[in-house]
Amino acid sequence: MSANPGSNRTPETGAFFQRDRTWHPPALTPGYKSSVLRSPQKALLSFDNTLSEIAGPVFGHAMLGELDADLIHNFARPGESAIGERIIVHGRVLDERGVGVAGVLIEFWQANAGGRYRHKKDGYLAPLDPNFGGCGRTITDERGFYAFRTVKPGPYPWPNGPNDWRPAHIHFSVFGHGFAQRLITQMYFEGDPLIWKCPIVRGIADKAAIEALTAILDTQATIPMDALAYKFDIVLRGRRSSLFENRLEGN
Amino acid sequence: MAQSLDRLRESPSQTAGPYVHIGLTPNFCGISGVYATDLGATMVNDKTKGERIGLKIRVLDGTGTPLKDALIEIWQADADGLYNSPAELRGAADPNFQGWGRCPTDMETGLCDFETIKPGRVPYQDGRLMAPHVSLWIVARGINIGLQTRLYFSDEAQANAQDPILARIEHRVRVPTLIAERQDNTYVFDVHLQGDKETVFFDS
Numbered sequence: 001m002s003a004n005p006g007s008n009r010t011p012e013t014g015a016f017f018q019r020d021r022t023w024h025p026p027a028l029t030p031g032y033k034s035s036v037l038r039s040p041q042k043a044l045l046s047f048d049n050t051l052s053e054i055a056g057p058v059f060g061h062a063m064l065g066e067l068d069a070d071l072i073h074n075f076a077r078p079g080e081s082a083i084g085e086r087i088i089v090h091g092r093v094l095d096e097r098g099v100g101v102a103g104v105l106i107e108f109w110q111a112n113a114g115g116r117y118r119h120k121k122d123g124y125l126a127p128l129d130p131n132f133g134g135c136g137r138t139i140t141d142e143r144g145f146y147a148f149r150t151v152k153p154g155p156y157p158w159p160n161g162p163n164d165w166r167p168a169h170i171h172f173s174v175f176g177h178g179f180a181q182r183l184i185t186q187m188y189f190e191g192d193p194l195i196w197k198c199p200i201v202r203g204i205a206d207k208a209a210i211e212a213l214t215a216i217l218d219t220q221a222t223i224p225m226d227a228l229a230y231k232f233d234i235v236l237r238g239r240r241s242s243l244f245e246n247r248l249e250g251n
Numbered sequence: 252m253a254q255s256l257d258r259l260r261e262s263p264s265q266t267a268g269p270y271v272h273i274g275l276t277p278n279f280c281g282i283s284g285v286y287a288t289d290l291g292a293t294m295v296n297d298k299t300k301g302e303r304i305g306l307k308i309r310v311l312d313g314t315g316t317p318l319k320d321a322l323i324e325i326w327q328a329d330a331d332g333l334y335n336s337p338a339e340l341r342g343a344a345d346p347n348f349q350g351w352g353r354c355p356t357d358m359e360t361g362l363c364d365f366e367t368i369k370p371g372r373v374p375y376q377d378g379r380l381m382a383p384h385v386s387l388w389i390v391a392r393g394i395n396i397g398l399q400t401r402l403y404f405s406d407e408a409q410a411n412a413q414d415p416i417l418a419r420i421e422h423r424v425r426v427p428t429l430i431a432e433r434q435d436n437t438y439v440f441d442v443h444l445q446g447d448k449e450t451v452f453f454d455s
C-alpha cells in the first residue's frame with residue numbers, strides 16, 4: 001500500500017507553520033445554515049506539531065488506474081464520453097515556502113455539466129449523464145505538478161436560503177506529507193458571477209483568499225480543437241527546517 | 252525596507268459538502284467501476300502485527316443528532332509506535348500496516364466502523380512518550396475546515412495521565428471527551444461538535 005513517493009531526498013521532518021485561521025472560513029458562518037449546529041464553539045487546543053501531525057500517509061503512483069485522471073471517460077461506456085464543455089484542470093501543489101510538493105494524492109469530485117451529482121441525496125431536476133460518474137484522482141509529480149481532464153460542472157440550486165445557487169465548482173481533497181497538511185477545498189472558475197453571491201464562499205472574509213480558490217483560464221495550456229484549460233495551484237502548510245528542532249535520542 | 256519573506260498563503264479550506272462520498276468513497280455511494288475499492292477501507296491484513304481492535308465512532312451535532320453524511324479519516328502508529336511515513340526516522344514501520352484509514356458515517360446510523368490495531372506509544376518533542384492515540388480528521392457538510400482531534404483509550408489510564416497533550420487541556424472536565432470506552436475488543440467514541448460535552452478539537 002505505502003510507497004516512497006519520491007526519490008532519495010532526505011525527508012523533511014520539521015513542524016508545520018501555524019494555520020492562519022482568519023484566512024480560512026471560521027467554523028460558524030450563519031449564512032451557510034448547515035454550519036450553525038456543526039461548528040465547534042469552544043476554543044481549539046493549540047500545540048506545536050508532534051510526530052503524529054508531522055508524519056502522514058503516502059500513496060504511490062502504482063495505485064492509480066489509467067483513467068483515474070480522466071472524468072470524461074472513467075465512467076463512460078466504451079466508445080462514449082461525458083457531455084459538457086471539455087476542460088483540462090492543471091496546476092501545482094506548493095507549500096507556503098513556494099516549494100513544489102511531490103507525491104501528493106489529490107482526489108476531486110463534481111456535478112455533471114447540468115449541475116447534477118451522481119448521489120442518491122441529490123434530487124435536482126437536471127438529468128444524470130449516464131457517462132459521467134464525477135470522481136477522479138491523481139498524484140503530483142516530482143515538482144508538484146498535476147493535471148486531469150473533465151467537463152466543466154454546472155451551477156445548481158441548493159436548499160439554504162430560498163434561492164441560493166452554488167457557483168460551478170470542483171471539490172479537491174489534498175494530502176501533503178504530514179497529516180496536519182490535510183485539506184479539502186473547492187475550485188471556482190474565473191468570471192463566474194455566482195462566486196460572490198454564494199453563502200459558502202462568503203464564509204471566507206478576505207477577497208484575496210476567494211481569488212486564491214478561483215482558477216484562471218489558461219489558453220496556452222488549451223488543447224486546440226479539444227479542451228479548454230484552467231490553471232489551479234494549491235498551497236499547503238509550509239514547514240520549519242528541522243535543523244534546530246529537538247532531536248530524540250538516537251536520531 | 253527589509254527583504255520579503257516571499258511566503259505563499261495556504262489555500263483556504265471549503266466544506267466537503269454533502270456529496271463527499273462521490274470523491275472519497277465512490278463505491279460506498281454506488282459509483283462502481285471507477286476504482287476497484289474505496290481507499291482506506293481496509294487497514295489490517297493477516298500479517299499485520301498488533302492487537303486487533305475496532306473503533307466505533309459517531310459525530311453528533313449541537314442537537315445530539317448523529318451526522319449521517321460525514322467522513323472520518325484516522326492516522327496512527329503501528330503496534331511498536333512507528334509511523335509508516337517518510338517522516339519517521341526512528342525505524343521501519345510494519346510493512347503490513349499503513350496506519351491510515353477512511354470511513355464514511357453510515358447513512359442510517361451515523362456509525363463509522365474501523366478495524367485496526369492498538370497503536371504503540373509515540374514520543375513527544377522532548378522524548379517523553381505520549382499515550383497510545385489515534386489522530387482523527389473529520390469533514391462534512393456544514394464543517395468549513397476539517398476538524399482535528401485524537402482518540403485515546405480508556406484502558407490506558409496511567410499513560411493517559413502522563414500524556415503531554417492531554418495535560419495541556421485547561422478544563423480537566425473536558426479530558427474525557429478524548430477517551431474512547433473499551434467494550435470487549437471495541438472502543439466506542441462519540442465526537443460532540445457542540446454543547447457541554449463538546450470534544451476538544453486541535454489547532455496543531
